[in-house]
Amino acid sequence: MPATEMTTEAMADARRNMEICNGCRYCEGFCAVFPAMQRRREFSGADLDHLANLCHGCQGCFHACQYAPPHPWGINVPQAFAVVRAESYAAHAWPKPMGQVFARNGTLVSLLTAIAVTLVLALAGILQSGDVMLATHTGPGAFFAVIPYGVMVWTASAAFLYALLALAMATASYWRASGGKARPIHIARAIHDAMTLKNLGGGGDGCNYPGEGFSHVRRWLHHAMAYGFLLCFAATSVATIFHHGLGWIAPYSPISLPVLLGTIGGILMLIGTTGLLWLKVLADPAPLARAVLGGEYAMLILLASVAKTGLLLLLLRATPLMGWLLALHLGFVLALFLALPYSKFVHGLFRTAALIRDHGER
Amino acid sequence: MVDLTRTYDVLVIGGGNAAVCAAVTAREAGATVLLLEHAPKHFRGGNSRHTRNFRGMHTAPTKVLTGAYLEDEYWDDLNRVTGGHTDEALARMTIRVSAEMTPWMEACGVRFQPALSGTLSLSRTNAFFLGGGKALLNAYYATAARLGVDILYDAEVTHLHVDDGFVRSADITYRGFPATVTARCVVAASGGFQANLDWMRKYWGDAVDNFVIRGTPYAKGRVLRDLLDQGVAPIGDPTQFHAVALDARSPQFDGGISTRLDSVPFSIVVNRDGQRFYDEGEDVWPKRYAIWGRLIAQQPGQIAYSICDAKAFELFMPSVYPALKADSIAELAHKMGLDVATVEKTVADYNAAVQPGRFDSSGLDECRTEGITPPKTHWARRIEEGPFYGYPLRPGITFTYLGVKVNENARVLMADGKPSANLFASGEIMAGNILGRGYLAGFGMTIGTVFGRIAGREAARHARN
Incomplete structure (x- = not known):
């Protein structure tokens, strides 16, 4: 470890955990973290960042640990790594000062949501006449009668492109610092592991959620949420092609591709986020890190709100409620885009990077 | 809500592998079962919490074991390590029954790692629990609870009322309050007495203050003592225990596997006086680690120091406690609190005795000494390349051999x-019948599982007749 390297309290605790774990090694069958640990004798800050991001928080090692609290050694790898992970999100945030928001991430995401939703609703109320907001609009261009096409697309695009840029910069910074090396095959294997959540498999029977027993429920709920999110994203992309490529103007029929993708995606997201929230409530608090829970709850609730308002909009789009619902939905979507680079969402990219590095060093 | 006034079919004393196997088996057979674990829930499971594998006979590769491991080879291994301190009929029966155990264990939710390769090289003979012994216990306790075994933690049995070989009742302390429990049959699965330092002191004197107890602090041997005092036949040498060398900085109890130190074959080991006392390179470490506890227990102050140089440092598993590190032998000896001149001379004499030869860390090699006593017969290389590393070592007691005799x-x-009319035993408390000396990796869990199953089955059968 270079003498100049900054060591946080969380990192010191994670290092202590790893040094004891490396003398035991009973958990080697659970996930990628322990074989990666066994390749090392010492743990630099970059190593700990890597191992922490490789950890999926399945908690198998906690429940199996002969040194878990109240043993004086108090080994709690999922908890120690959750804090180190959050610190790594902060350390690599772009632009750099934004890293501070990870310290109170629940507050940030909630505030951002409140501001974005209020802003969109207020602007709609101020700039659009009450008659238009409360009228029933149908047929092509109905949405744009409420919120003009240019405003909607430019705002959303700007927010989304900013999120992409910030996420890309953060991930690149993380990858450079980790010192990982990889060939395309390692990337392919890592993407496979990420897409299947292989490391939430706990060696076959799933992870320890919500308690000591094994279950795949968390893995399936995460799949529902993540793939639901991707389907919604696909719906937006298809709609963009419809609009610009084919000149077909939204709203589309319930059996059109964008609406089908969005509906299925929205339902999956709603199931996934609600289920994950419920699991968090039920979960054994011992292996969890309180400091990061706020941000995780906030992000799940935000995603659930996007899905819920989207589905409601679909259901009620031929009614006078459509105007305000559209504004509300777009408010949540805007908040989501703005929050992406400064939220739990980062874990998907950092973890994939860690998986790539892991495959590279096997 | 557990009703202590009822008469259970089977009372199981203890909370480790042998106890839960007995409790689950008896319950599966239809008996009502109460299990009393002395430890609080977090520390349940006795020494099983620190275990990792199960030695199983098998005639063909299984999901969790490679190759084949037949009765005769298994028996030969056991006979060799015990030096004949075993009972062949009981041992062979245990070995044969071990072949049937893993499917039942899996049905109880125990999960195994896929057959291991790598440093442990035990994948042919031993099935490894995924996550280790605590994960195994979690599975058994969940199964026991699901089947309706009544389980009490913080429940210590203080006395069994034995009347002409018949157990009438048990005095217990539950969460600090006394109570009496009655049952038609009793399974004693409460382990050895290695955590009872006063008892150990009878045989070892004040040396026990320098012993580290690797496992549970709850193995006080109270039930064992109580039974032996009431006319139960003893088995095994009361003065003997299984001990390994481990880091002297380990906690007095419950340090488990992580405190082990594998540096000996690639080091020289000196005692408090700075003198070597045994051939560090006698055999590969898996065959020798278990004698070093006893060797150190016999040294002055029950302490020893392993010394190696930079080229040896990465040949053994990393240690939990950092090595003492120095640029010279003198500095290292000073850090270890040893007489500098003596240690320097010991190292110099050793270095001078090292013969040229091909070094191979993975097997018995040609590197040995000539002309010193004791010799180092393998992996002997000059200690000359700084930095130099040292570890203090103490005897770490795993278990005691004294137990109750069983059929x-x-x-x-x-x-x-x-x-006895209604008393059964399983696990460490009777392991001395079969493993009267020495150790075979994973065999304690085999005895516990096999005899736990037998005790549970027989107790349930007897209680319901």
């Missing part, structure tokens, strides 16, 4: 040779 039905035998 093939796990029934406890009285001193006059008659079987």
Whole structure:
């Protein structure tokens, strides 16, 4: 470890955990973290960042640990790594000062949501006449009668492109610092592991959620949420092609591709986020890190709100409620885009990077 | 809500592997079962919490074991390590039954790692629990609870009322309050007495203050003592225990596997006086680690120091406690609190005795000494390349050999040779019948599982007749 390297309290605790774990090694069958640990004798800050991001928080090692609290050694790898992970999100945030928001991430995401939703609703109320907001609009261009096409697309695009840029910069910074090396095959294997959540498999029977027993429920709920999110994203992309490529103007029929993708995606997201929230409530608090829970709850609730308002909009789009619902939905979507680079969402990219590095060093 | 006033079919004393196997088996057979674990829930499971694998006979590769491991080879291994301190009929029965155990264990939710390769090289003989012994216990406790076994933690059995080989009742302390429990049959699965330092002191004097107890602090041997005092036949040498060398900085209890130190074959080991006392390179470490506890226990102050140089440092597993590190032998000796001149001379004499030869860390090699006593017969290389590393070592006690005598039905035998009417035993408390000396990796769990199953089955059968 270079003498100049900054060591946080969380990192010191994670290092202590790893040094004891490396003398035991009973958990080697659970996930990628322990074989990666066994390749090392010492743990630099970059190593700990890597191992922490490789950890999926399945908690198998906690429940199996002969040194878990109240043993004086108090080994709690999922908890120690959750804090180190959050610190790594902060350390690599772009632009750099934004890293501070990870310290109170629940507050940030909630505030951002409140501001974005209020802003969109207020602007709609101020700039659009009450008659238009409360009228029933149908047929092509109905949405744009409420919120003009240019405003909607430019705002959303700007927010989304900013999120992409910030996420890309953060991930690149993380990858450079980790010192990982990889060939395309390692990337392919890592993407496979990420897409299947292989490391939430706990060696076959799933992870320890919500308690000591094994279950795949968390893995399936995460799949529902993540793939639901991707389907919604696909719906937006298809709609963009419809609009610009084919000149077909939204709203589309319930059996059109964008609406089908969005509906299925929205339902999956709603199931996934609600289920994950419920699991968090039920979960054994011992292996969890309180400091990061706020941000995780906030992000799940935000995603659930996007899905819920989207589905409601679909259901009620031929009614006078459509105007305000559209504004509300777009408010949540805007908040989501703005929050992406400064939220739990980062874990998907950092973890994939860690998986790539892991495959590279096997 | 557990009702302590009812009469259970089977009372199981203890909370480790042997106890839960007995409790689950008895419950599966239809008996009502109460299990009393002395430890609080977090520390349940006795020494099983620190275990990792199960040695199983098998005639063909299984999901969790490679190759084949047949009765005769298994028996040969056991006979060799015990030096004949075993009972061949009981041992062979245990070995044969071990072949049937893993499917039942899996049905109880125990999960195994896929057959291991790598440093442990035990994948042919031993099935490894995914996550280790605590994960195994979690599975058994969940199964026991699901089946309706009544389980009490913080429940210590203080006395069994034994009347002519018949157990009438048990005095217990539950969460600090006394109570009495009655049951038709009793399974004693409460382990050895290695955590009872006063008892150990009888044989080892004040040296026990320098012993590290690797496992549970709850193995006080209270039930064992109580039974032996009431005419139960003893088995095994009361003065003997299984001990390994481990880091002297380990906690006095419950340090488990992580405190082990594998540096000895690639080091020289000196005692408090700075003198070597045994051939560090006698055999590969898996065959020798278990004698070093005893060797150190016999040294002045029950302490020793392993010394190696930079080229040896990465040949053994990393240690939990950092090595003492120095640029010279003198500095290292000073850090270890040893006489500098003596250690320097010991190292110099050793270095001068090292013969040229091909070094191979993975097997018995040609590197040995000539002309010093004791010799180092393998992996002897000059200690000359700084930085130099040292570890203080102490004896780490795993378990004791003294137990109660049992027959093939796990029934406890009285001193006059008659079987008890309703008392059975499984696990460490009777392991001395089969493993009277030495150790075979994973065999303690095999005895516990096999005899736990037998004791549970027999107790349930007897109680319901």
